[in-house]
Structure formats: C-alpha cells, structure tokens
Amino acid sequence: MSRTILHVDMNNCYASIECLYRPEIRNSPVALGSDPEARHGIVLAQNYIAKGMGVKTGAVLWQAKQKCPGLVIVPPDFKKYLIFSRMAREIYSDYTNQIEAFGIDENWLDVTGAEHIFGDGEKIADTIRQRVKSELGVTVSVGVS
Ligand SMILES: [Mg+2]
Incomplete structure (x- = not known):
C-alpha cells in the first residue's frame, strides 16, 4: 500500500521569525550573525532580501556588510x-x-x-x-x- x-x-526559518518580532526590519536585508559585535562573526542565516543581495550563510560578517551595506545583523535566539x-x-x-x-x-x-x-x-x-x-x-x- x-x-x-x-x-x-x-x-528562512530564523530570519523570518526575527522579522516577525521586529516589523521595522522586515523590508531590509537581515542576517543572523554569531557574535555581531565581533568583526569575524559569521552569517548563520538570512532573509530573502539579503540572499538576493548575495549574502551567504557562513560568510564573515564584515564581508557580508561590504557586499550588502544596509545589512541588519541580529543575534540568534x-x-x-x-x-x-x-x-x-x-x-x-x-x-x-x-x-x-x-x-x-x-x-x-x-x-x-x-x-x-x-x-x-x-x-x-x-x-x-x-x-x-x-x-x-x-x-x-x-x-x-
Ligand atoms: Mg528551512
């Protein structure tokens, strides 16, 4: 049978949930960053907008910001x-x-x-x-x- x-x-589970809690960033490129304060933290996840701007999982945060200057980085929860x-x-x-x-x-x-x-x-x-x-x-x- x-x-x-x-x-x-x-x-985009993590990024979607963060955008739900922060409507003010919903229309921005958003990435979850490990250790956002540190220059060498990395991108853990991103929303569609960030993806469309070339932000990749695993990228170093400062490089992601270079590629996508308006990138909003939020810590994971x-x-x-x-x-x-x-x-x-x-x-x-x-x-x-x-x-x-x-x-x-x-x-x-x-x-x-x-x-x-x-x-x-x-x-x-x-x-x-x-x-x-x-x-x-x-x-x-x-x-x-
Ligand atoms: Mg998924």
Missing part, C-alpha cells in the same frame, strides 16, 4: 526558534502522529491515515501551509510524495 508523505520546511518549531509541530500533529523531525524547521509527516478525513496529500499540504501562515505568521514549503 502506498503512503502519503509530506515534507514540511519552514522558509534559539529558544524562540524552538518555540516556533514546537508550535508548528503541534499543527502537524492534527494530521498525524507520525512526525519525524529533521533539524529545527524540517519535518516529515506520514499523513496516509488522515486522508479519508482531511482530503488527499495535496489538500492537507494546502491546509498546513495556510494554518502555519495564519497561526504562526511564517511560511512553510510543503512537498507531497
């Missing part, structure tokens, strides 16, 4: 990301108890048993996308297989 598996991935990770999983658990986490922002969901209640994989993927957006304020990409 074939199974329906969803792969759910929060988009992993406690916050864990809370979002947990809240997202709580949404997923409405559709299955077979959830396998991969890191903080990726999950594999086996929704085979839920299809007769919530619709096929595509439908459940749509529902999850919408719920995460409206309940948590961040976006997820969902792949169905």
